[in-house]
Amino acid sequence: xxxxxxxxxxxxxxxxxxxxxxxxxxxxxxxxxxxxxxxxxxxxxxxxxxxxxxxxxxxxxxxxxxxxxxxxxxxxxxxxxxxxxxxxxxxxxxxxxxxxxxxxxxxxxxxxxxxxxxxxxxxxxxxxxxxxxxxxxxxxxxxxxxxxxxxxxxxxxxxxxxxxxxxxxxxxxxxxxxxxxxxxxxxxxxxxxxxxxxxxxxxxxxxxxxxxxxxxxxxxxxxxxxxxxxxxxxxxxxxxxxxxxxxxxxxxxxxxxxxxxxxxxxxxxxxxxxxxxxxxxxxxxxxxxxxxxxxxxxxxxxxxxxxxxxxxxxxxxxxxxxxxxxxxxxxxxxxxxxxxxxxxxxxxxxxxxxxxxxxxxxxxxxxxxxxxxxxxxxx
Amino acid sequence: xxxxxxxxxxxxxxxxxxxxxxxxxxxxxxxxxxxxxxxxxxxxxxxxxxxxxxxxxxxxxxxxxxxxxxxxxxxxxxxxxxxxxxxxxxxxxxxxxxxxxxxxxxxxxxxxxxxxxxxxxxxxxxxxxxxxxxxxxxxxxxxxxxxxxxxxxxxxxxxxxxxxxxxxxxxxxxxxxxxxxxxxxxxxxxxxxxxxxxxxxxxxxxxxxxxxxxxxxxxxxxxxxxxxxxxxxxxxxxxxxxxxxxxxxxxxxxxxxxxxxxxxxxxxxxxxxxxxxxxxxxxxxxxxxxxxxxxxx
Numbered sequence: 001x002x003x004x005x006x007x008x009x010x011x012x013x014x015x016x017x018x019x020x021x022x023x024x025x026x027x028x029x030x031x032x033x034x035x036x037x038x039x040x041x042x043x044x045x046x047x048x049x050x051x052x053x054x055x056x057x058x059x060x061x062x063x064x065x066x067x068x069x070x071x072x073x074x075x076x077x078x079x080x081x082x083x084x085x086x087x088x089x090x091x092x093x094x095x096x097x098x099x100x101x102x103x104x105x106x107x108x109x110x111x112x113x114x115x116x117x118x119x120x121x122x123x124x125x126x127x128x129x130x131x132x133x134x135x136x137x138x139x140x141x142x143x144x145x146x147x148x149x150x151x152x153x154x155x156x157x158x159x160x161x162x163x164x165x166x167x168x169x170x171x172x173x174x175x176x177x178x179x180x181x182x183x184x185x186x187x188x189x190x191x192x193x194x195x196x197x198x199x200x201x202x203x204x205x206x207x208x209x210x211x212x213x214x215x216x217x218x219x220x221x222x223x224x225x226x227x228x229x230x231x232x233x234x235x236x237x238x239x240x241x242x243x244x245x246x247x248x249x250x251x252x253x254x255x256x257x258x259x260x261x262x263x264x265x266x267x268x269x270x271x272x273x274x275x276x277x278x279x280x281x282x283x284x285x286x287x288x289x290x291x292x293x294x295x296x297x298x299x300x301x302x303x304x305x306x307x308x309x310x311x312x313x314x315x316x317x318x319x320x321x322x323x324x325x326x327x328x329x330x331x332x333x334x335x336x337x338x339x340x341x342x343x344x345x346x347x348x349x350x351x352x353x354x355x356x357x358x359x360x361x362x363x364x365x366x367x368x369x370x371x372x373x374x375x376x377x378x379x
Numbered sequence: 380x381x382x383x384x385x386x387x388x389x390x391x392x393x394x395x396x397x398x399x400x401x402x403x404x405x406x407x408x409x410x411x412x413x414x415x416x417x418x419x420x421x422x423x424x425x426x427x428x429x430x431x432x433x434x435x436x437x438x439x440x441x442x443x444x445x446x447x448x449x450x451x452x453x454x455x456x457x458x459x460x461x462x463x464x465x466x467x468x469x470x471x472x473x474x475x476x477x478x479x480x481x482x483x484x485x486x487x488x489x490x491x492x493x494x495x496x497x498x499x500x501x502x503x504x505x506x507x508x509x510x511x512x513x514x515x516x517x518x519x520x521x522x523x524x525x526x527x528x529x530x531x532x533x534x535x536x537x538x539x540x541x542x543x544x545x546x547x548x549x550x551x552x553x554x555x556x557x558x559x560x561x562x563x564x565x566x567x568x569x570x571x572x573x574x575x576x577x578x579x580x581x582x583x584x585x586x587x588x589x590x591x592x593x594x595x596x597x598x599x600x601x602x603x604x605x606x607x608x609x610x611x612x613x614x615x616x617x618x619x620x621x622x623x624x625x626x627x628x629x630x631x632x633x634x635x636x637x638x639x640x641x642x643x644x645x646x647x648x649x650x651x652x653x654x655x656x657x658x659x660x661x662x663x664x665x666x667x668x669x670x671x672x673x674x675x676x
Contacts, residue, residue, distance in 0.1 A: 043483035094496060094517055099468055099553070100475035108556040111627075112659045114464060115517050129598045129661075131525055134496035134517040142514060146529065149536035170474035174491045176483035229538060231513035233454070233504040236492050243510065246455065366492070367501025369513050 004220035007076025010203040013048040024329035043176020048199035048305025062119035064202035065164040069123035076206040080126030083157040090139030090163040092308030141312035141363035141371025145227035163310035164202035187333035188269030199305020203313040223376040226254025232368025247370035255374035259290040266315040268362040269299030280340035302333025312363030319359040323377035382594025387578040388636035389438035403640035406434035418446035424489040428466035428549040431574035439576035450508025458511035458539035461500040462526035464628040469553040519660030523631025528596040546632030547574035565625040575633040595666040631655035
């Protein structure tokens, strides 16, 4: 059983899916001074934010998620009646902004609003279950893996797999506390990188078994050949190449491919000293012995920021647009590649036009959680 | 394979205990006493929820007291799934408060990991060397049973040979206020810090007498299944868990651990249904039963 993607909608600092892909192709950077939070207190001055008003509304990630789910249900013509539909929502920071804004003397927020069941049900009332997976920056990659598993063992007829996150003061302050100097933009794999910045966003995809979609004469946007998972069990914050490599091998095994079959990698690429050299080293070790000239490598966090729980599915959405258009956006913010990228083919300076059929998408997170997905074009 | 085997279980909670079944390991430590079971090393700046989760996992894994030695066999194929809603809520609130009245310089980098909800699952993986898939469900009152369901899914999808499932909630000022803001069915005894661990594996082949199987996870929406939540089977065998207070994200794992201990070795009862949830988050149930009876039924 292969899972196909029958719908995909998203929100980023640039807007919807079309607007976001256009901005990526143009090499735009969506970073801006913080809107609702005091950068001087946080030690972080910039972020990649969704412009949804001057006042900070409550439950912003839930609103974005509900909007993406509404749009994707319509676009995929997802029929709930008589079908078992599960929803898996990946998130790094949940709705903890509500906890942060809860001051002394205020009524506590409704704890049911910390997770996303209500947001999903408001847009998809017939959903059987809503799982909120708080798997840090790899959350929606884990959600994607479990969605494939649910379809493979026949426990769901369709799965809504999603992600969402907004900025949170506690996490920004921790980033400010541990950064050498505040960054104003993310520069993945660049020698002059200053560190990571958070991005706001949401994303929702519909996954269905390919057989059913074909039988009904419907079209799909792409195939999920396999998703590999691992946990480093090595260090809470420093990624471990051994753990990442295990996730890559697991993904290839599940997808039934060899490294030579991968034409494009959408890397995690956070613009940090912890991630970038490690990730590039893993890519070199996995691909250079097998494939010549090896896959193109791009990354999207220089354009839309680190969208945390949405990050992996944002990369998946971009892969689908690359399949559709044959245009690979450059790594926004990369000018002087780090040494570890040598022998790989990063997309630098401008868009590359090339028909792509198979893409590998990375997402790694705090706690050593790793997810690697392999996608394939359907047309 | 549709059901999975429950091979070990344990609780971690302190204070006055309800009558619990024989054969259920209980770490009766307060979070601040966790080092008595876990050893002192590596516990600095860990939250109470993480400490209790480690205690429950430690007992269920059968690790001798003290810091664990090298990773167990097939560590790459041992997954961890945690359910907790409020585990790090107090840390988040405390950090936000510190920033509101000061700046990022008032944040402790040592306590930084506690700002991520998956700190509990990550800490369990790191301490015991469990390098399989690592999941954290923050799904409200049905989260405990959901974590067990995800654990079963990891086994059935060939992602793991063994899954350490933990449900845990703390008891602090933030947790208490949030619990009080939940629906009326969660009110009763005050909340109490609690953790449970249930270890899942593939069912034994050939089938073994007295093996406990967990499966048939069912979603019931906002109405509790019949029989109603509060007359669940746990009452009928003489364990009243209501004195533990609302388990919230821990509840489904706590109930499964208690029910598994009760069923093991019983001859007059072959299976029971574990129910958890609330009106706003929805109800879930799962079936826990002994191998031979289950097949005959």
